[in-house]
Amino acid sequence: MEKGDRDRWRQMETDGDRWRQMETGGDRWRQVETDGDRWRQMETGGDRWRQMETGGDRWRQVETDGDRWRQMETDTERQRDGDRSTDRDTERDKETERDKERQRETKRDKERQRETK
Structure with a gap:
């Protein structure tokens, strides 16, 4: 290189x-x-x-549907567009939190792998 x-x-x-x-x-x-x-x-x-x-702190989530990518709404965008809270939005927020936790776990695992090398 x-x-x-x-x-x-x-x-x-x-x-x-x-x-x-x-x-x-x-x-x-x-x-x-x-x-x-x-x-x-x-x-x-x-x-x-x-x-x-x-x-x-500036984490944003994406969801995937096959090979296509869609941007998920952020709280700021929801506030700007008005309150559109529905059961679907609540479920999506829960999934976003689960994805964030999986991301944190993956990051911790990679840090542990580096420490053991």
């Missing part, structure tokens, strides 16, 4: 010891975790996609 490429590429861990490179240069690409330890790229440029972060 050439020196200039260091800013464009970062190694990401996938499924234990297997590694793949993901483009992270500029603001177009972010890492998104899907289905446990599998990783996919998601384009975040333009109006089609929102930037996703997989940790910290």
